[in-house]
Amino acid sequence: MSSRVLVADDARFMRQLIREIIEPEGFEVVGEAADGRAVVEEFSRLQPDVVTMDIVMPKRSGIDAAKEILALDPSARIVMVSALGQEALVMEALQAGAADYVVKPFKPDAVIATLRKLTEKGE
């Protein structure tokens, strides 16, 4: 069975790009969220296997959204999506319980390897 992924990013461009990178590799994008509030709601509703979480989003940052999801479900697997200059924020998210991170601009192989590692570990 394919792993179910929730993609959170305020840019349609990035949501579409992640979808196109991972779907051919057998991942199913079950939902998308464009802000830090919606991703928490969608996580509760969809119960995905993995969340890809952009850090900079409106309404609530990806860091705060990740903390809230992990408070709801400590076993949630969250991959932070970071960019140049966000190393400190990535560290904060990892310390809060995020499982891993990927960096923009995406290297497709790295994104797939990260998701595969997490989903295979959880099976």
Next chain:
Amino acid sequence: MDPVKYRNLFLEEATEHLAEMSRALLELEKDPRAIEAIDLVFRMVHSLKGMGASLGYDAVSELSHRLEDRLGVWRARGGIDGVDDLPLLFRGLESLERMVAVVRDSAEAPPPDVALLAAIDAAPVSTPEDVGDPAPKKAGARVR
């Protein structure tokens, strides 16, 4: 990655972002302590940085990155200085608009705005005491 599809997505989102950024700068012209407006501009340039880097538009990603760094400082400090900081932001907006226009008109990567990058690097980070200084008359007037 289908370059035409993603270029069109970039043009669509970048145009929306720059319009939002323009509205936020007008808000900052009225109130240099409008943190929500600084936060919005921060998110817009952050998003432009990511899209630009993904498509190889280095001029877009580099300028956005420099602006993002400054905005991060101003956000943490509680506002901008209308005298020194706001004109830089308006110049940044206009430069990003020109870059998006180059992509739209030529489908090519735009050239860097070397003068503006140098101006951002040379601009002093204004002190906390400067925060909230109102913009001088016509400081934000958009010269084309």
